[in-house]
Amino acid sequence: MVLSGRSTRLFVTGLTALSVLVAPAATAAPETAAVPKVWPVPQQVDAGRGALTVPATVGEVLGEHADPAAVAVVEQALRGAGAKRFVPGPAELTVYLGGPATDALGRLGVQGPGGLPSGGYALAADRASGTLALSGADARGTFYAAQTLRQLVTGHRIPQVKVRDWPAMPLRGVIEGFYGAPWSQADRLAQLDFYGRTKQNIYVYSPKDDPFLRARWRDTYPADKLAEIKALVDRGAANHVDFTYALSPGLSICYSDPAETTKLVAKFQSMWDIGVRSFAIPLDDISYTKWNCDADAAKFGTGGAAAGAAQSFLLNAVQKQFIATHPGIDKLQMVPTEYYDLADSGYKTALRTQLDPRVVVEWTGVGVIAPTITADQAKQAHQVFGHDILVWDNYPVNDYITDRLLMGPYVGREPGIAGQLAGVTANPMVQAESSKIAEFTSADFMWNPKAYDPDASWRAALADLGGRAVAPLTVFSENNYAGALDRVPGKPDQDSPVLRPLLDAFWSALDGHGDLLGATWRLDDYLRKLASNPADLRKGMAGNPAFLDEIGPWLDKLGLLGDAGRHAVKMLLAQRFGDNAGAWAERRATAGRYARAQAIVVQTARGTKQPLPCLFVCTPFLDKALSKVDTSFGVPLRPVATTAGLGTFQDNAPSRMVDRDDGTFYWSDWNPPAGSSVGVDLGAVKPVGHVEIKMGNPKSPNDYVHHGVLEYSADGNSWTQAATATDQPVVSADLPAGATARYVRLRVTATQEFWVVVREFSVGTLDNPPLAVTGGPAGNLPAAADGDASTVYTGVSPAPGEALTVTAASARALDRVTVLASDPAPRAEIQVGSGGQWRTVGFLAGAYTSVRTDGRPADGVRLVWRAGSPAPRINEIVPRFR
Incomplete structure (x- = not known):
């Protein structure tokens, strides 16, 4: 397809009108089923x-x-x-x-x-x-x-x-077991109603930040707090949900002291008196190699086996003194200190052989957050612990990634686990209303795992929560979709499953492979939904203010990312068809909305964070789009971070290796296998010089590549070794004279137990040496030629004849000068020179100006300000040397 400049502008700016003309015709709705779909799916x-x-x-x-x-x-x-x-x-x-x-x-x-x-x-x-x-x-x-x-x-x-x-699992429900601000009373009451509607029968009250559960476990509740718990017990009973009270004494208990058991039993009795009939004693997230009293060391000894014996001693006493003396009470539950694997140990042996067989053991699977749980693993857990197993499933909990919402379905669990377990309790997010989507799907799985369809269940959950606003809720949720259950080592998060293929198709068509018009329309239509999502969702779900309050920062950021994406598409199309002035205008609009999105923050239990919707799709698209267009203006390519065989921990994305900020970092989510690597793609083959890789950080000083080789390549297939790295958290090397490369990587050569942190991976290139900026008017002069079109040199009003000068280290043949400015456009002559001799080659003509020069050697470019020029705002002065 070949378009004129006028046609190009119509094409770029008329996408909304175009969508009306080429939108696919509506199809007839399928016939309504005789029996409406029921959730959880009946047997x-x-x-x-x-x-x-x-x-x-x-x-x-x-x-x-x-x-x-x-x-x-x-x-x-x-x-x-x-x-x-x-x-x-x-x-x-x-x-x-x-x-x-x-x-x-x-x-x-x-x-x-x-x-x-x-x-x-x-x-x-x-x-x-x-x-x-x-x-x-x-x-x-x-x-x-x-x-x-x-x-x-x-x-x-x-x-x-x-x-x-009938239900496939006896126990099906939710455990409020996350760190951070506990749910409110209103949250919990609404949750208990929701559990009843979705046929879940257990709610475990175990918020880590309730002081009366952990630090002050011996103390009785004040009357008002006790009344709140009773209200929860009563609401649970009305919904046929058993309220389980989970007391966690492990931080301070003396296991061998009978008085401690008496206090624990008294605490349980106070709960029994208000209607609680289900109890648990979690002993997770504590040290079991350090006793809280000398008497325990004398009675039980030391080590994991001693800890297992001590915990069994306590639990058996509670079983005998409390559980066995209260008819109608449920089985006692406990969370072991080793709750996350299947490896046998002295600790597990002690539980298996000494703990009363009636006690139910909670287990998270193989890993604190298990990507999968199989029937065989569940069977092994029963064998290694020697007790009935209740899975404490850490999804969709987000206390470890407080900047993300995990709103995808419950996946990765084999249907056969139902025959091996006492049940499953899902650990939810800090955001109670938002957790209902995953909770709906986990309830569906627990009831009838053989009929479970994650996608169908997820869509039903969206309809249940969103009502008439299901369409905008779906758009929001699929861009806050990926969670730990979708992740395996070496596989990226599968976030934004609808947007991802639309972007892939657009990039392919932009490169000449496919229908550009159709790919553009489909992508713009979806990005429009992202941009309008804040207004659409707030209007459609106005009746659920708690949900809207929870998601507010994520919602606002997603809208801005969608708006930035629409401008990015127009920018790329303008650049594709030669409309550089239009591309620069859209580039400024893209960057402005992107910056506003990045400025949004949310206060979490882990401090101030950026909310991260569409993390692994929107951000890479915008970064790539901006880089591609900047390159067309002559701005040097910025390197792109690469990884192979490694995943990403939390929000510590690979892009942080090349953001010029030592305070941010990429962090792998696994110890690196031999053959995995971290590196950069320079975008084109370039002459390369010095390489420096800064790894580790104060919180994880051993998280670096302990045994590796530094390699470079022009094609990504044939690699040349430049240096070896052995136990070096900082790798610094000069590549051989004359070396050229597009790819540089640090490849792991031996398996290690530590993960990998990379603070900065920098590669010096010799084709774009730094430029010096001098002159005036005064301002942040380096930003005028720093190789980054997003930074802006801002000066005061210039005096006529004053000049802003960009100087290279040596004279080289100069073919073109491009000036990228922000509104209002300044007025200046463009001059080039060598050895202090200057000649005028053009004038600034708006925000985008690009003038040809004659290819003669030059070592400098300057803007000589004209009378009446507004204060300059220059994004980049780009001299194109040969």
């Missing part, structure tokens, strides 16, 4: 023909002990479908709930809930008899039947259907 659904219409009067036949919460859910659902009144006994539509429902199911030839585990139920809607029957294996099961009915009602109708359903 058995048998759809019939037709549907029951809900009349104004509905009869109720309730069991003597019918669950009140189930009755309330049923009545609310039917009122929404048109019921005005409920009367006892049969009617045109009769609801049988509880005991009588079993007989009603039998009359319909439907198998009841007999033999199903706790939470199992049967439900039938029969049009011919006007029967709606809900019966559970227990009260919880009847409540879950009501939750299924709630989702089956559509308009004024209920489809004819038979459902027999």
